Amino acid sequence: MHHPESIRSVQQLVGEHAIDLPADPGIYAFWWIGERDQLLAANRRIVLKGPNEQPVEVEYRDWWPEELAYPCLYVGKSTNIRKRFSLHLKRGSPGRLHAAHPEHHKAKPNTTSCQLRWGIEHIFPNEANPLALISTSVGFSYRTDLVDNAIAERFFEEDRLVGTWRPWFNIDSER
Structure with missing residues (x-):
């Protein structure tokens, strides 16, 4: 799923x-x-709500494993890959959906399923x-071959890939 030839641009x-x-x-x-330098020059700070609603700052770092051809932004699982892809992008809503906060606080997501769109708008305020x-700058890959005990396998595979690929937009704070 992470081989460069299996990654297709959103376009x-x-x-x-x-x-x-x-x-x-x-x-x-x-x-x-897209250009890695463009990503690394983006806003890489985010302030999340931590325990007792206290703000906690997180820095997105260049921490992806060297064997990855591209930096991973988000990993997820779904019962319908096409529908989930569409929900991430919200293509029917042009312009910005999330206002940039001057102190990099996490904007309230437009929906609970647009993590990719929200993340791009956060790092490029x-x-x-x-x-x-x-x-032009985001690619997508997927696999649908987890069929034996599929719900459990998708759950564990998502967790494994988040831990291995270290995608920025999967980070949440501990409460």
Whole structure:
């Protein structure tokens, strides 16, 4: 799932009328396929709500394993890869969905399922057209071959990949 040849740009997946992905259950990842320097020059600080609603600061670091061709932004699981991909992007909503906070506090997500869109808007607070940036600089890969005891296998595979690939947008605070 993380081999460069299996990663397709968002632009390649989104056609005029359809998204070129299966409606099958599986596990997926979003990748930064744009210039790495652009990603590392982005806003890499976020303030989350920690225990007792106290703010806790997290820094997104260049901590991806060297064997990855691209930095991983988010790993997830779904019962429908195509639908979940679409929910992450919210293509029907142009412009920005999340206001940038001057002190990098986490904006309330527009929905509970748009982690990729939210993350891109957080790290690029001055980007007026986040969908265009996502289209050209974000890639996607998935696998749907976890069939034996699939729910459990997707659960464990997501956790394993989050721990291995260290995606920025999967980080949450402890409460």
